[in-house]
Amino acid sequence: MDTTINQNTNRMPKKESIWDKILPRDYLWAAFIFTASFVSWLVYSEFMDVYEEAILFGTALATIWMGWYWRSFQTHFYTVTTITLMALWMYQLNGNEYAAQETNFFLKYLISSQAAIMWMTFFVLVSTITYFVAFFKNSDFIYRLSTFLAWTAATFGFVGMMVRWYESYLINVDYGHIPVSSLYEVFILFVVMTILMYLYYEQKFKTRAMGGFVMVVMSASVLFVLWYVFDRQAHEIQPLIPALQSWWMKIHVPANFVGYGGFSIAAMIGVAVLWRLSLEKRSPQHRLLTHMPSLQTMENIMYRSIAIGFAFFTLATVLGAMWAAEAWGGYWSWDPKETWSLILWLTYAGWLHMRMTKGWSGPVMAWWAVIGLFVTTFTFLGVNIFLSGLHSYGEL
Amino acid sequence: MSSVNTTTQSKTAPKPVKKPGLWIEFLGSMNLAITLLVMLSIASVIGTVLQQDQVVQDYIIKFGPFWYEVYLSLNLYEVYLAGWFMLVLLFLLVSTGVCVTRNTPVFIKEMKQYSEKLSLTALKHQPNNTTFTAAYSIAEQQSFAEALLKTEGYKTRIHQRSDGSVTVAGLKGHLNRIGYFLSHVSIIIIVIGALMDSNAYLRFAEIFGNLEAETRSVPLDEVNPNSWLTPANFSYRGNVNIREGRSADVLFLPHRQGYLVQQLPFRIEVEDFRVTYYDNGMAKSYESDIALYSPDYDEPIRETIEVNYPLYYKNFAIYQASYGDGGSLVNFNVHALNSPIASKTELESAINRHEYVNTPEGRFRIEFNDFQLYNIVPRDEEEAAITGRKMKNNGPSVLYRVRNEQGIAVEYEQYMIPNEQEGRWFYMTGVRSDVRDDFRYLFVPADDARTMDRFFNMLALVNNPNNAAVIWREAFPKPLEMDDRSYSMHLQLMQQLTQLYRQAGFDGITRFIEQNVPLDEQEAVASFYFGQLANALQSLYLHVLEQEGVAMNSNQDISEEHQIWFEDALTAIGALHRFGSPVLLQLTDFTLIQSSGLQITKSPGKNVVYIGSFLLILGIFFMFYVRQRRFWVHIRPQEGHTEITLASKDNRKLPETDAEFEAMVNKFKA
Numbered sequence A: 001m002d003t004t005i006n007q008n009t010n011r012m013p014k015k016e017s018i019w020d021k022i023l024p025r026d027y028l029w030a031a032f033i034f035t036a037s038f039v040s041w042l043v044y045s046e047f048m049d050v051y052e053e054a055i056l057f058g059t060a061l062a063t064i065w066m067g068w069y070w071r072s073f074q075t076h077f078y079t080v081t082t083i084t085l086m087a088l089w090m091y092q093l094n095g096n097e098y099a100a101q102e103t104n105f106f107l108k109y110l111i112s113s114q115a116a117i118m119w120m121t122f123f124v125l126v127s128t129i130t131y132f133v134a135f136f137k138n139s140d141f142i143y144r145l146s147t148f149l150a151w152t153a154a155t156f157g158f159v160g161m162m163v164r165w166y167e168s169y170l171i172n173v174d175y176g177h178i179p180v181s182s183l184y185e186v187f188i189l190f191v192v193m194t195i196l197m198y199l200y201y202e203q204k205f206k207t208r209a210m211g212g213f214v215m216v217v218m219s220a221s222v223l224f225v226l227w228y229v230f231d232r233q234a235h236e237i238q239p240l241i242p243a244l245q246s247w248w249m250k251i252h253v254p255a256n257f258v259g260y261g262g263f264s265i266a267a268m269i270g271v272a273v274l275w276r277l278s279l280e281k282r283s284p285q286h287r288l289l290t291h292m293p294s295l296q297t298m299e300n301i302m303y304r305s306i307a308i309g310f311a312f313f314t315l316a317t318v319l320g321a322m323w324a325a326e327a328w329g330g331y332w333s334w335d336p337k338e339t340w341s342l343i344l345w346l347t348y349a350g351w352l353h354m355r356m357t358k359g360w361s362g363p364v365m366a367w368w369a370v371i372g373l374f375v376t377t378f379t380f381l382g383v384n385i386f387l388s389g390l391h392s393y394g395e396l
Numbered sequence B: 001m002s003s004v005n006t007t008t009q010s011k012t013a014p015k016p017v018k019k020p021g022l023w024i025e026f027l028g029s030m031n032l033a034i035t036l037l038v039m040l041s042i043a044s045v046i047g048t049v050l051q052q053d054q055v056v057q058d059y060i061i062k063f064g065p066f067w068y069e070v071y072l073s074l075n076l077y078e079v080y081l082a083g084w085f086m087l088v089l090l091f092l093l094v095s096t097g098v099c100v101t102r103n104t105p106v107f108i109k110e111m112k113q114y115s116e117k118l119s120l121t122a123l124k125h126q127p128n129n130t131t132f133t134a135a136y137s138i139a140e141q142q143s144f145a146e147a148l149l150k151t152e153g154y155k156t157r158i159h160q161r162s163d164g165s166v167t168v169a170g171l172k173g174h175l176n177r178i179g180y181f182l183s184h185v186s187i188i189i190i191v192i193g194a195l196m197d198s199n200a201y202l203r204f205a206e207i208f209g210n211l212e213a214e215t216r217s218v219p220l221d222e223v224n225p226n227s228w229l230t231p232a233n234f235s236y237r238g239n240v241n242i243r244e245g246r247s248a249d250v251l252f253l254p255h256r257q258g259y260l261v262q263q264l265p266f267r268i269e270v271e272d273f274r275v276t277y278y279d280n281g282m283a284k285s286y287e288s289d290i291a292l293y294s295p296d297y298d299e300p301i302r303e304t305i306e307v308n309y310p311l312y313y314k315n316f317a318i319y320q321a322s323y324g325d326g327g328s329l330v331n332f333n334v335h336a337l338n339s340p341i342a343s344k345t346e347l348e349s350a351i352n353r354h355e356y357v358n359t360p361e362g363r364f365r366i367e368f369n370d371f372q373l374y375n376i377v378p379r380d381e382e383e384a385a386i387t388g389r390k391m392k393n394n395g396p397s398v399l400y401r402v403r404n405e406q407g408i409a410v411e412y413e414q415y416m417i418p419n420e421q422e423g424r425w426f427y428m429t430g431v432r433s434d435v436r437d438d439f440r441y442l443f444v445p446a447d448d449a450r451t452m453d454r455f456f457n458m459l460a461l462v463n464n465p466n467n468a469a470v471i472w473r474e475a476f477p478k479p480l481e482m483d484d485r486s487y488s489m490h491l492q493l494m495q496q497l498t499q500l501y502r503q504a505g506f507d508g509i510t511r512f513i514e515q516n517v518p519l520d521e522q523e524a525v526a527s528f529y530f531g532q533l534a535n536a537l538q539s540l541y542l543h544v545l546e547q548e549g550v551a552m553n554s555n556q557d558i559s560e561e562h563q564i565w566f567e568d569a570l571t572a573i574g575a576l577h578r579f580g581s582p583v584l585l586q587l588t589d590f591t592l593i594q595s596s597g598l599q600i601t602k603s604p605g606k607n608v609v610y611i612g613s614f615l616l617i618l619g620i621f622f623m624f625y626v627r628q629r630r631f632w633v634h635i636r637p638q639e640g641h642t643e644i645t646l647a648s649k650d651n652r653k654l655p656e657t658d659a660e661f662e663a664m665v666n667k668f669k670a
C-alpha cells in the first residue's frame, strides 16, 4: 500500500503554468519594457491624448509578450535600444541640432536615421546573396552568417526608424511624428517587420533554406527605397497633413504591414515549393532537393504566414475603416486603396478556404500565394502609382 | 490536417435528419462561395480601374460609342451601385447564411462530442497514437489520466466498458469552432450594416416615388421640389458650405449627375473657421467652431471640429471636410489701361458677387470668384539657398473674371502686395482665357514707394500722343540743319512707333518692318526704329521721373535701379496688348470671410458594421490560434498490469504536435 501511495504522489501531474516557463531574463525583460514605457509616459504624457496613452500601454504589454514568446526578440530590442540611445546622445552632445547628422562622424556615417537605413539596405542586399550561396553550397557556416546579417539589417532598419522619430522633433517640434506616415517610412517598416517575421519562422522551423527566397522581396523593396531616396529625396522629413494627424495611424499602418509581410513570405515560399515540385518531377535525385525543407514544412510555413498575415490584415482593414469614418466621414467609400484591400482580403480568404475546407495543397496553392504577392504589391504600391483617391498620401 | 478533419467529421457526425434540397446544397456550397468572392473581386477591380461617376462625354471619348453603350448596360460606371453587384452581395449573404446554419449544428455537436466511445482500432488510427503496458491498477491509471488531462486544460469524459476497459477522452480548444461561427456570422452582420447605410432608400424613392436630381446650380428656394429629402431619410452622407457667422439646416447629396437637398433635423452654425500652417507653408490644421441647435436641447451644443475630430450627435457625425471663401469683402483700384490720363477709380465688392464697369471699349462685367489669404509657393533652389527658407508667401490674391458684352471672359489672378524677384518688386497679375491653361503673368514694376503710380503715369503718357509730342519737342529740339518737314516727320515716327509698340509690343514693330520694308533694308531700318523708340520712351520716362521729383544730375544720368525699372516697365507695356481687357484691378483692401465645408453623415449601420468587424477579428483569431485538440487514454486490464493506448488528434497538424504528444506519453510512462 505504502508504495502505491508513494508512487501515486510521485505521479501526481503538476500543473504547468506559464509562470514556470518564464526565466529570470524574462522578468528582467518585463521590468525593462515597463520602466522604459513608464519613463516615456512620465516625460511625454503632457503631449499625449488618452488614446495615445492607451496605445503606449498596449504596445508595452504586446512587447513584453512578444519578448516572452520569442526570446531572440529581447536581444534584438536591447540592441536597437542601445544604438538608438547612442544616437540620441550624439544629438544631445551636439546641442540637439538636426544639422549634427552632417557633422558628427557617428551620426553621419552610422546611426543618424538616414545612415542607419542605408546600412539596412546594404545588409539586406548582402544577406540575400549569402543566403543563396549557403543554399547552393548547403553550408551551415554561411547560413549562420546570413542569419546574422539579416538580424543586422533588421536592427539598423529599426534603429533608423526610432532615430527618425526623434529627428522629426528636432527639425521642428511641430513636425514630430512616428515614422509610419509616408511611403518611404512604411517601406522601411515593411522591410524590418518582414525580416523579423521571417527570422521567427527560420528559428521555429529550424530551416534557413528559405532565407534567400524571402530576402528577394526585401532586396526589391530596398532597391525601391534607394531609388526613392536618390531620385526623389523621399527621405526628407515632412510634417503631417491634417488627415494623418490621428492616433489611428499608429496602429492601422503597422497592422497592415504584418499583413503584407506575411503574404510576401508566403509567396516566396510558394516559389520555393514550385521549384521543389518541378525538380522532383524532372530530376528526383537532384542535389538541391536535399537542401530544401520538406514539402510539408514549406507548406506549413506558408499556411502560418498567410494565417498571421490574414488575421492582421483583417484587423488593419477594420481599423482603417474606423479611421476613415473619423477622417473622411464614411467607413467605406470604395476608394481604390480600400477596394484593393478588399480584393486582397478576398484573395486570401479564398486561399484559406481551399486549404481548410477542401484540403488543397501543392502547386495550385503555391501559385495562388505567388499571385497573391502581385495583388499585395498592387495594393501597397500600384494603387498609389496608377489610381488616385483619398489615400493619395504616398504618391510617387 | 483539415482534410482528415472534415472526413472524420462526416463519419462521426450523425447526418442531418432531412437531406438538404439541391438548392440549399448549391447555396451553401464552397464552390458558389468562391465564385462569389471572385465576382466581388472582379467587380472591385473594375470599379477602381474604370474611373467611376465621370461625365458621359469623357467615357464616350475614351471608349468610343459602342463600348460606351456596352459598359453602360453593365452599369460599369457605377459598379458599386449596380444591380448585379447588389445581387452578388445578396448571394454572398445567403450563401454564408446557409453555410453557417448548416455547419453550426454539426460543429456544436462536435464541440460537445468527446468521442469517448471510439474503439481501440479507431484510436490506433488517430494521427498520434502509442500503446504500452504499465504497472498500475486500472483505477489508478484512470484517476491519473483524468488529473493529467485536467491540468493540461482538457475537459474529460469517461467511458466504462463491459470488458473492464476504460476510456478517458479529453477535449480542449472549442473556441476554435466558436471562431468559425463568429467570423462567418460577422460577414452577414457586416453586409447587413452596409446595406442599412447604402442608398437603398434613394433607389426606392426613385423607382416608386418622383425623386429626381437637381442639375442646375440655383438658390435653395428654386430647387426642384422633387429633389428634396425629408429628415425621415434613413441614412445619408452629404456636404454643405457654411459661411462664418451663418448657419444651415440642409445638406447637398451628390446624386446621378446632380444633387439632392436633404433636410436636417437640426441647424448648424459655423461661428469661426481657421487654418493654421507649418513653417514650410503646409496646412497644419483646419478647424471650425460650430454650434448645433437641436429642438431636443435648450442650449446649442458648441464644439470645435477638426479633420479627424468630428462632432458626434445621435446617429450623426459632423466633419470638417473642406473650406472656401465665404464672400470676403474686397476693395480695388480700377486702372484704365488705355486712358490718356492716369486715372484710378475705386471699386468695392465681395467674392461671389459681380460688378459692372463702363469703359470707352464697352461695358464689362467683373465676377469675383475667390480670395486667398496666403499663397505659399516653393522658392527656387538658388533663393532657398540664400534665404534658408524653402517656401515663401506671396500674400493675398483675388481671382476674378472680366466678361465683355459678347459674354467672353478672361480670368485674372491678382496679388495684393508686390513680389520680390532678384531684388526688384513687381505687382503680379495672372491672365488666362481658358481655365485649363496656366496663368501667364504680367509683372508691373513697383516704384520707389512700392506703388504702381509711376507705371500708370508712364502708361498714360504712352497712351497720350499729344502730351508725348510736347515732351519730345522739348527733349529733342529741332536741329538747325533740319527742315521743318523732316522734323515733324521725325516726331511723327516716334509717335507711330510708340503707338505700334503699345498696341502690339516689340513684335508688332518687327512685323511692321517685315511687311513694309524691302528685305535688304530691314536690318538697318530695324536698328534705326528701335533706337528711335528707345529715345522716345526714355524721354517720356525721364519726364515722369521729373514730375515725381526724383533727383537727377543731367538728362541721361539716372541710377542703375531706375534704368532697370525702365526696362521692366517696357516689358510690361509691351505685353499689355495681351492682357485681354482694358482694365486692371488692383486689390487694395479686404475683409476675410471664410466658409467651412462640412460633411454630415447619418449612418445607422455604422455600429452594426463595427460590431460585425469586432466579431470577425475575434473569430479569425480563434480559428487560427486556438487549436482544438482531442486526447484519448484507453486503459485495458491485463494480467497483473494494464495496457495503455494513448491517442491524440489536432484539428491542424502543427510541427509541435508530435513533440507535445511525446511529452504527454512520457508523463504517463514516468
Ligand code: HEM
Pocket: A307, A349, A352, A353, A356, A357, B002, B028, B029, B030, B033, B095, B096, B097, B099, B100, B103, B180, B183, B184, B187, B620, B623, B624
Ligand atoms: C466573405 C466570406 C467569407 C470569409 C471572409 C470567410 C473566411 C474564412 C476564414 C478566414 C476561414 C478560416 C480558415 C482557417 O481556419 O484557416 C474560414 C473557414 C471556413 N469557412 Fe469561410 N468565409 C467566408 C464565407 C464562407 C462561406 C460562404 C462558407 C460556406 C460555403 C464558408 C465555409 C467555411 C468553412 C466550412 C470553414 C472551415 C472551418 C474549419 O474547419 O475550421 N465560409 N472562412
